[in-house]
Amino acid sequence: MQTNDQRYSNEVFQTVQAMVEDQQAGKYKTICKKAGSLVRNLGLMQALAFMKARGQRDSEVHHHTLLDHLRTELINLGCIPAGTTDLPDHIRTVSLSSYMIHTRQVLLLLNWHKRLADTLISQEE
Numbered sequence: 001m002q003t004n005d006q007r008y009s010n011e012v013f014q015t016v017q018a019m020v021e022d023q024q025a026g027k028y029k030t031i032c033k034k035a036g037s038l039v040r041n042l043g044l045m046q047a048l049a050f051m052k053a054r055g056q057r058d059s060e061v062h063h064h065t066l067l068d069h070l071r072t073e074l075i076n077l078g079c080i081p082a083g084t085t086d087l088p089d090h091i092r093t094v095s096l097s098s099y100m101i102h103t104r105q106v107l108l109l110l111n112w113h114k115r116l117a118d119t120l121i122s123q124e125e
Contacts, residue, residue, distance in 0.1 A: 012112035029060040032117035036110040
C-alpha cells in the first residue's frame with residue numbers, strides 16, 4: 001500500500017520525465033516552479049483560468065501543457081471523473097468542500113512537479 005505522496009510522486013514522475021527532451025522543457029520547468037505560488041496567491045480557479053488563457057498563446061503553450069498534465073494526473077489518481085476534458089470548467093462546478101480538496105490535491109501535485117522538474121530538466125528558460 002502506498003501513501004498519497006508516493007502515488008502523487010509516481011504519477012508526476014512519469015509526466016515530467018516525458019518532458020525532459022521536449023523543446024519547451026525550460027519554460028515548462030519555469031511554470032512548474034511558479035505554479036504553486038499562483039494557486040496559493042490567486043486561488044485554484046483563478047490560477048487554472050490564468051494557465052488556460054496564457055496557454056492559448058503560441059509562445060506560452062507550456063502553460064496549457066501543465067494544465068493538461070494536472071488534469072490527466074487528477075484523473076489517473078481518481079480525484080476527478082475520467083470524462084473530464086476541461087479542468088477549470090470542472091473545478092468551477094464543484095461544491096466548496098470539493099473545491100478545497102481539489103486545491104490541496106493540485107498543490108501536492110504542483111509540489112512534486114516543482115521538485116521533479118528542477119531535478120530532471122537541466123534546460124533553463
